[in-house]
Amino acid sequence: MNWGNKLVFVFIAFALLMGTLVYKAVNTKYELVSKDYYKDELRYQDRIDGKNNVAALSGKLDLTQDAETVMINLPAEMKGVKVKGEAWFYCKTDATRDRKIPLQIDTAARQVILKKELVKATTYELKLNWQAADQKYYIEQSIHVD
Secondary structure: HHHHHHHHHHHHHHHHHHHHHHHHHHHOOOOOOOHHHHHHHOOOHHHHHHHHHHHHOOOEEEEEEEEEEEEEEOOOOOOOOOOEEEEEOOOOOOHHHEEEEEEEOOOOOOOEEEEHOOOOEEEEEEEEEEEEEEEEEEHHHEEEOO
16 A cells, blocks of 8 residues: 555545534534523522522421322421422433423322323432412422332
8 A cells, every 4th residue: 555545545534534523513412401591590599599498497398209109298387378389300311301390289288290290210300499478489309200
């Protein structure tokens, strides 16, 4: 093999390498935590205030699971109080697995969520925000749905 053939081989190898890199770059999915991350950052103080309000409560958030449901138990101070908010089951690895479920708390400050609404064998970050009696509350907790 003379130097001319080696040079052609190097150019072909370089072109294949560059083509592979361009193909991979174009087909890579980049997912952001939020599409409106700038607006979310502007409202971050609400999260801090919500976490402080949760810390001031005497009880704590309790998550339990059985074969078919996930149960969210809010602190005891929320019993009998009108609560509105949202439970966001955030999957860090795949945005298509995210689920946002409006809170519909019963009088015992519980919400039952059917596991068929969630993707099984997934670890979620539960981002729970709610409002009760003109106070905003926010808490994050990790949960693995079996």
